[in-house]
Amino acid sequence: MSTDAETPRAPIVPAASLLPADAPFPKAAKVALGMPQLRANLAHATGTIRAKRARLVDELDDWERLRDTAAAIKADVQHRLPELAVEFERNATAAGATVHWARDAREANEIAARLVREAGTDEVVKVKSMATQEIELNEHFEAVGLKAFETDLAELIVQLAEDRPSHILVPAIHYNRTEIRDIFDQRMSDAPAGLTDDPAALAEAARLHLRRRFLSAKAAVSGANFAVAETGSLVVVESEGNGRMCLTMPETLISVVGIEKLLPRFADLEVFMQLLPRSSTGERMNPYTSVWTGSRDGDGPKDVHVILLDNGRTGVLADEVGRQALSCIRCSACLNVCPVYERTGGHAYGHVYPGPIGAILAPQLEPGRHDDLPYASSLCGACYEVCPVKIDIPEVLVHLRQQGPHHAGERAVMGAAKAVMARPRLWRTALRAARFGSMPWRRKGFMRRLPWPGSKWTVSRDMPTPPKEDFRDWWKERRR
Amino acid sequence: MSAREEILERMRRALEGAGEAPPAPREYRRALDPEVDIVELLIDRLVDYKANVHHGLDAIPEALGGAKRVVVPGDLPEEWQLGGADFVPDEALSTADLDGMDAVLTGCAAAVAVSGTIMLDAGAAQGRRAITLVPDHHVVVVRRDRIVGHLAEALPMLDPTAPQTWISGPSATSDIELQRVEGVHGPRRLDVVIVGP
Numbered sequence: 184m185s186t187d188a189e190t191p192r193a194p195i196v197p198a199a200s201l202l203p204a205d206a207p208f209p210k211a212a213k214v215a216l217g218m219p220q221l222r223a224n225l226a227h228a229t230g231t232i233r234a235k236r237a238r239l240v241d242e243l244d245d246w247e248r249l250r251d252t253a254a255a256i257k258a259d260v261q262h263r264l265p266e267l268a269v270e271f272e273r274n275a276t277a278a279g280a281t282v283h284w285a286r287d288a289r290e291a292n293e294i295a296a297r298l299v300r301e302a303g304t305d306e307v308v309k310v311k312s313m314a315t316q317e318i319e320l321n322e323h324f325e326a327v328g329l330k331a332f333e334t335d336l337a338e339l340i341v342q343l344a345e346d347r348p349s350h351i352l353v354p355a356i357h358y359n360r361t362e363i364r365d366i367f368d369q370r371m372s373d374a375p376a377g378l379t380d381d382p383a384a385l386a387e388a389a390r391l392h393l394r395r396r397f398l399s400a401k402a403a404v405s406g407a408n409f410a411v412a413e414t415g416s417l418v419v420v421e422s423e424g425n426g427r428m429c430l431t432m433p434e435t436l437i438s439v440v441g442i443e444k445l446l447p448r449f450a451d452l453e454v455f456m457q458l459l460p461r462s463s464t465g466e467r468m469n470p471y472t473s474v475w476t477g478s479r480d481g482d483g484p485k486d487v488h489v490i491l492l493d494n495g496r497t498g499v500l501a502d503e504v505g506r507q508a509l510s511c512i513r514c515s516a517c518l519n520v521c522p523v524y525e526r527t528g529g530h531a532y533g534h535v536y537p538g539p540i541g542a543i544l545a546p547q548l549e550p551g552r553h554d555d556l557p558y559a560s561s562l563c564g565a566c567y568e569v570c571p572v573k574i575d576i577p578e579v580l581v582h583l584r585q586q587g588p589h590h591a592g593e594r595a596v597m598g599a600a601k602a603v604m605a606r607p608r609l610w611r612t613a614l615r616a617a618r619f620g621s622m623p624w625r626r627k628g629f630m631r632r633l634p635w636p637g638s639k640w641t642v643s644r645d646m647p648t649p650p651k652e653d654f655r656d657w658w659k660e661r662r663r
Numbered sequence: 664m665s666a667r668e669e670i671l672e673r674m675r676r677a678l679e680g681a682g683e684a685p686p687a688p689r690e691y692r693r694a695l696d697p698e699v700d701i702v703e704l705l706i707d708r709l710v711d712y713k714a715n716v717h718h719g720l721d722a723i724p725e726a727l728g729g730a731k732r733v734v735v736p737g738d739l740p741e742e743w744q745l746g747g748a749d750f751v752p753d754e755a756l757s758t759a760d761l762d763g764m765d766a767v768l769t770g771c772a773a774a775v776a777v778s779g780t781i782m783l784d785a786g787a788a789q790g791r792r793a794i795t796l797v798p799d800h801h802v803v804v805v806r807r808d809r810i811v812g813h814l815a816e817a818l819p820m821l822d823p824t825a826p827q828t829w830i831s832g833p834s835a836t837s838d839i840e841l842q843r844v845e846g847v848h849g850p851r852r853l854d855v856v857i858v859g860p
């Protein structure tokens with residue numbers, strides 16, 4: 184315990200995390216914008232990753248060709264999904280894995296819980312995985328008397344704080360080191376005395392806290408970054424070694440894998456494993472990548488399970504324009520360049536996938552529940568330019584806006600916005616006018632009224648203030 | 664209808680009339696320019712990751728540092744087991760045994776210069792995954808003929824269905840304010856010994 188343990192502390196969960204997950208975006212964003220620490224943490228973090236990414240992308244003279252290939256491979260996967268899923272199942276099964284299929288979150292959670300019980304335990308160690316967050320596996324486990332321990336450092340921080348992740352790649356991006364020290368100090372039973380806020384000391388504390396658990400765990404739950412149809416292999420990309428621990432040490436391994444994660448051939452990894460680490464952490468290669476195919480005698484888990492998850496994905500597949508969202512490799516580059524995300528943080532989106540990808544994926548995965556998210560964007564196009572698989576996020580946003588139920592005013596403003604944006608000079612002028620027009624409300628970060636025709640829209644809801652700089656200038660400045 | 668049948672049916676229905684996707688262009692690089700010295704590049708990347716680099720089999724004792732108990736795969740070449748350490752072959756050692764080791768010494772299947780990546784595929788002189796994970800110090804011998812410039816050249820050298828670990832520097836996290844901290848759960852020290860031919 185640190186020396187000032189007696190001093191009363193502020194609650195450790197930032198207010199943004201306390202937003203109900205179903206708060207509409209504009210409302211949630213407004214709360215988030217009022218929190219300077221959150222915004223400072225976010226701006227620092229996204230700025231750092233952006234710079235690293237840009238430097239490493241510049242090293243490759245074939246970056247655009249890699250993006251073209253990746254986009255085409257993913258489009259091919261989507262078109263051949265039934266065939267590839269069956270091919271994966273056949274090869275994984277032949278290698279000793281058991282493949283399960285889950286129509287929705289509930290089914291996936293029930294299968295996973297049953298498998299954990301069959302492994303003769305009531306707790307699992309977990310590798311960070313978006314799919315298990317999406318299906319709320321931890322919550323389901325808790326409800327049925329099982330325990331899931333997150334082992335990724337950031338996920339551990341978030342779990343200890345009883346918070347929700349706010350970024351795909353850096354779930355604790357909204358905490359600074361002092362806040363993390365406080366979380367460990369208050370919530371980790373074996374936190375060393377006098378723990379400082381030095382990141383190395385904090386990482387060491389996490390190592391000690393988890394090590395015994397890793398070495399004795401009977402079962403683990405993971406996701407997968409890729410599932411190779413040709414071989415029946417799964418791939419997990421990570422940094423800390425907690426993934427390797429979970430994938431290697433327990434007897435039973437359960438992996439929840441969205442059906443869109445398939446790749447046709449093992450050799451396709453030569454494309455995606457160049458794109459993913461550079462786009463996500465801004466590294467030439469992440470420290471550890473694990474590839475496994477079923478089970479192997481004397482090496483790693485004996486009992487290997489794969490749960491192939493639909494949970495709304497086939498609905499996305501049915502939309503010709505929207506289906507490209509299934510190409511996402513969850514690198515989070517689009518979050519890091521998004522002016523809206525940088526100012527509101529991840530929680531405001533009210534979904535496990537925040538930022539630009541969340542704005543196109545959430546409303547498609549859960550139709551009718553996130554209709555406001557396609558409006559959480561300025562359509563500046565920065566997300567498309569960084570996306571390693573070339574998802575045309577602005578195109579899908581506009582498409583979803585046209586599809587979603589909206590008020591006439593929204594249609595008017597969006598129609599006008601589209602017309603204006605088709606002519607870049609007008610768009611810039613409009614943005615400047617909007618910034619000027621919103622001056623008195625600047626501090627709150629929200630505009631009450633837009634000039635016509637936007638006024639029709641802002642009568643019923645607030646609109647995020649355009650950032651002080653022009654999006655286009657902003658983006659030009661940051662892309663190098 | 665089983666979940667499997669239903670999901671496959673949903674996919675087919677979603678794709679009705681979608682046709683085929685055009686073949687993927689494959690115009691990206693598959694190798695580095697020939698003038699690049701890939702051994703130099705590999706060393707540069709490894710040092711960048713804070714791995715220690717040594718040259719020649721004679722450097723193995725130095726790479727092992729003060730390690731007393733060193734676990735090795737059962738098929739590790741005798742001539743690599745140099746120095747005063749106690750080399751313990753992995754004959755289904757328990758997790759507790761592995762946890763008591765100071766270091767592990769292995770070979771590798773391939774090394775990719777451009778990203779400083781060492782690849783293990785459970786093949787010759789590599790052993791099972793747990794032995795290169797639990798000990799806190801990994802010493803890996805990389806033969807020059809296993810070094811390639813580009814990822815696309817390395818993948819065909821791997822057994823695709825064997826358990827693989829691709830290692831690019833020691834375990835690290837950037838979860839706290841994006842500041843890189845070396846050493847979390849995987850081996851915190853990585854030493855690479857580059858040997859001929």
Ligand code: SF4
Nearest residue numbers: 511512514515517570
């Ligand atoms: S949409 Fe593209 S940029 Fe965004 S997370 Fe997915 S792959 Fe990355």
